[in-house]
Amino acid sequence: MSFISTTARKKMLTIAGLIWFGYIVAHMLSLLNFHFGATAFNGFYDWFNNSPVYWLVLLTLIVALSFHVFIAVLRQLNNNTALGVSKYRRHYPKAIPRFIAWSGASMLLAFIIFHVVQMQLLEGSDRHQQMLDIFSQPSMLIVYALGLMVLGAHLHHALSNALQTLGVSNKTYHLLVVLIVLLIVVGLISIPVSIVYA
Numbered sequence: 001m002s003f004i005s006t007t008a009r010k011k012m013l014t015i016a017g018l019i020w021f022g023y024i025v026a027h028m029l030s031l032l033n034f035h036f037g038a039t040a041f042n043g044f045y046d047w048f049n050n051s052p053v054y055w056l057v058l059l060t061l062i063v064a065l066s067f068h069v070f071i072a073v074l075r076q077l078n079n080n081t082a083l084g085v086s087k088y089r090r091h092y093p094k095a096i097p098r099f100i101a102w103s104g105a106s107m108l109l110a111f112i113i114f115h116v117v118q119m120q121l122l123e124g125s126d127r128h129q130q131m132l133d134i135f136s137q138p139s140m141l142i143v144y145a146l147g148l149m150v151l152g153a154h155l156h157h158a159l160s161n162a163l164q165t166l167g168v169s170n171k172t173y174h175l176l177v178v179l180i181v182l183l184i185v186v187g188l189i190s191i192p193v194s195i196v197y198a
């Protein structure tokens with residue numbers, strides 16, 4: 001893969017990440033239907049799960065995620081190889097040690113795999129009732145709280161990085177990133193929270 005330039009790899013990483021970002025925003029918005037009751041929530045998923053778009057979306061997400069992880073690991077390995085040849089080594093912000101960043105990314109990957117498998121194993125079509133069942137288990141609340149925390153951290157890091165690449169990294173844009181990440185996380189977390197406090 002050394003024939004692919006560092007810039008091209010970064011572009012591929014960003015495009016695959018942006019596909020997921022688009023899906024997460026759409027997913028959060030469709031999940032907000034939960035607050036309008038069982039008919040609205042189940043109606044959406046009955047339509048979506050039976051439309052040909054469903055498998056296309058899932059396949060695109062799996063390919064994009066595999067690609068995103070592959071390129072990220074490759075970039076890190078190359079960076080390690082360049083260790084000692086300081087002019088080739090990319091320097092990361094000291095505030096986020098590599099170990100922490102990789103632990104967070106691994107936790108997010110584990111959460112996504114867990115969540116997709118859990119959703120695939122659901123039986124029947126009453127998604128509203130299934131959400132109530134899932135989030136009445138304390139262990140699930142912990143898993144989802146951790147998953148959403150690492151998602152928030154990863155999105156914040158990734159979006160800030162993308163802006164920096166585009167050459168826009170002033171305070172206003174940083175605030176915008178924080179706001180977008182907060183809206184996504186709060187939107188998603190509103191489903192389990194509304195169940196716990198119902």
Ligand code: HEM
Pocket residue numbers: 024027031045049058061112115116119120127131144147148151188189191192
């Ligand atoms: C509290 C937060 C979340 C809730 C309540 C939730 C709920 C759901 C529901 C109801 C489905 C549809 C299952 C179906 O197809 O019938 C689904 C699918 C999916 N979710 Fe989430 N989700 C949450 C967070 C996330 C996050 C953070 C991600 C990714 C980072 C994610 C990724 C996916 C994917 C890829 C699918 C498609 C898998 C499938 O339909 O089988 N979800 N989720």
